[in-house]
Amino acid sequence: MGITEEPQVPSISIGITNLKAKLEKIREAKKNVMNQSQTPKIQKVIFFLREQDDFHKNYEPKVVSLGPIHHGNPNYQLGENYKLLLTYEFIEGSGKNMEDVYNMIKEKIHELRTCFEEEVTKAYDDEALTSILFVDGCAILQYIYCATNKKFKELNIKTDSVAFGQQDLFLLENQLPYRLLTWLMSSSVKKEELSKSIETYIDLHVKVPEDQQSNWLSWRLCQRSKPQQAQRAKEESHDDEEKPQDRTISVAKEPVHLLDHLRTRMLHGQGYIHGGKVGKINQNIQNVQEWQSYRNVQELKTAGIHLKRGKNCYLSEIKFTKQFLFRGQLHLPPIVVDDSTRPKFLNLVAYEMCLDFENDFGVTSYISFLDSLIDEAYDVKKLRKAQILHNFLGSDEEVAKLFNEIGTDLVPNIEIYKEVRSEIQKHYENKWMTWIAQVFHDYFSSPWTFIAFFGALLALALTITQTWYAVNSPPGPCKNLTPK
Incomplete structure (x- = not known):
């Protein structure tokens, strides 16, 4: 009897333990949601997008890995060589000692780690993560500086690598914390130039040349952001404040990362706006129709x-x-x-x-x-x-x-x-x-059909006028004369 009862005791206690653990997880889940940071963390692309057959074509780097997610992939060795070259150039132009800049990043590594989802950085200790962020952060800033100042030839970096690297900068899994870039810029004597180059570079991926026939790639490399464009955008955003489609938005000090910066600029224009929420759209419209029957x-x-x-x-x-x-x-x-x-x-x-x-x-x-x-x-x-x-x-x-x-x-x-x-x-x-x-589409789609219609209308009007006069013309001076 004792033998049969003995195993029942631990099974009940295990059940109780599991139940308590589940209940505790439920409580923790609620706390985690309530305490969740308002700033999104750098993370991998959501699971059902990763299951797409062409995932690697759209979400994975082509030339260079940035940050911890794709670090160490042998496919990006050429990109690693370029990153080291760009990092050297950045430090040379910064007026600072390489060890000092590295130690500055190392001192802030715990804060930088919190910018990533935990799963992304758990395989790296502080020293390894510091090394990754130091090299990649310097390389990004120098790349953007070279792109906006046309200096890639001086570094013997091939055009195709520049083009693919440009795409790799705006991949979700290739992002670095923007505060890292801010700290690195602040450590350089070229702080203002580096900051302006980022704004110019983002603009090149948002604005469209006025001339449709102009060469897009050369325009991207030659265009410069202008102070009056920023002022005009500010005025336009101010003029639009009373429009029905305005959104209430909150202003943040800096973007989360470059992709976040690009998104904000594409949606709203100059200046950084984060945490946008739809406000009172259609507040002056009654019975707004949601269904659309048009197709194209x-x-x-x-x-x-x-x-x-x-x-x-x-x-x-x-x-x-x-x-x-x-x-x-x-x-x-x-x-x-x-x-x-x-x-x-x-x-x-x-x-x-x-x-x-x-x-x-x-x-x-x-x-x-x-x-x-x-x-x-x-x-x-x-x-x-x-x-x-x-x-x-x-x-x-x-x-x-x-x-x-x-x-x-x-x-x-x-x-x-x-x-x-x-x-x-x-x-x-x-x-x-x-x-x-x-x-109008069928009969006035060209000037010739309009002229023909107008001519026919004029001829009809003249015919009607002639007929009316023939029937209703006044008597002539000889009409009352009768032969005697």
């Missing part, structure tokens, strides 16, 4: 809605205006589509999906909106003709396929562009406007 640009054109290039490149600047009685105008920010577009947007979307990043899904919502307009090559062609989309990728079919693919399985914020979608839908559903627009 071609259908919008048929309904009398035309495309117009926006005044700036910021993705949040999308609006709809009414023109005359039957014409509508959809204002879209200009965008460049090239080889870097897919990984850039996919990593921005992956960043917005991070569980610890509270945001308004601005980039995700923009891509979803653009995907709702692009169904086939014809839609891309119309966007090109309106100088909204600058195609450096290839054929229009490739661009349409690109946005159809990256727009799949996205969950946008329905509040963003809600008013725009509603106004488009109202115009689209107005049969009278659609009929007039169709008539």
